Amino acid sequence: MLVTEVSNALPGGSSLLRNEPVQARSSARLAGLLDAAAAVIDDIGFERLTTAMVAERAGASIGTVYRYFPDRIAVVEALAIRCTQRLGARFVEALDASGADTWQSGCDALIDLTAEMYRTEPGFRAIRFGDAGDTGSGDGEDRMAALGGAVGQVMRERFGLPDTEAISRAWTVLAESGHAVLARALADREHPDLDLVEAFRAMSHSYMGSVLAAA
Template sequence: MIDEIGFERLTTAMVAERAGASIGTVYRYFPDRIAVVDALAIRCTQRLAARFVAALDASGAETWQQACDALIDETAELYRTEPGFRAIRFGDTADTGTGDAEDRMGALGTAVGQIMRDRFGLPDNERIARAWVVLAESGHAVLARAHRDREHPDTALIAEYRTMSRAHMESVVAAG
């Protein structure tokens, strides 16, 4: 619904109607529309992390560069196929009125960093941790724009993001 009408117009009554539930049932789990959006964002973050790990396992990625490509591919696929994922725009706190988007992006960056350390031996330092957050923030902005038309995503824009993210991470990793 957020994808269709935007956060500003979303009400808990609309959520209840779409879910086929009573308003009381919705309020039992979500005190307000912000809680609904937060729950959706958490679910989307978890789904992206799970898909990323599955893609790494399926592809047999041997380098962190291949892992970055897999992450971009999985994120782009979720933007293309899941309305809830497109609607959240993780780093855009103005959309929801909450301050939790920053925490979600930090958590996503931390999770990606941990996977890269565990699987590819990347170092654990503040600069690399910050780079993952920067790439997560910029990636969601670029991928949201690239998927404005979900039937015809701007693949050139996605390719440009892939090039930028790889170059940035290579420079950060090289600097140690």
């Protein structure tokens, strides 16, 4: 994933960035700042993240951070977008690898992938940050709706599901609820709550099945 994709995907174009990375070195610097933010979030959580911590972890000056980001919220939102992009890119790969041939097995592949990324992807918990209650912006809500729409499109193309407003809404519901449940289930990466993961899997099958039956 190119770091410039992050700036292109930011709400309102690249308004969260003070300067877009137009050269390879600038892109690498921005990637390093996001990697540093991810590491700090994994260590202490996003609530305590500061731009000074990002600079220190990245081995950069605070001026370098402010060259790209106006505040800590913009750092977190950019990291969340990067995580969302990586999840979307790996979803199709996960479907191919799993040999999924039904929408239920497609759901399972997405759940397993998301759980694995919560366990292994630095800063992946940032994917849920940016909700209105977390940062004061509505960008997180738009991001989850976009993620649900992307998943719905893949599922329609793969498994021939109908294209209805109710089904599209259902994918958004599952994206929102899934990240809330899986973040809790994987809060302890070394000892994940697998029963909670399986409960969400069963709920997903039942809920989507009922929506499809009514379509």
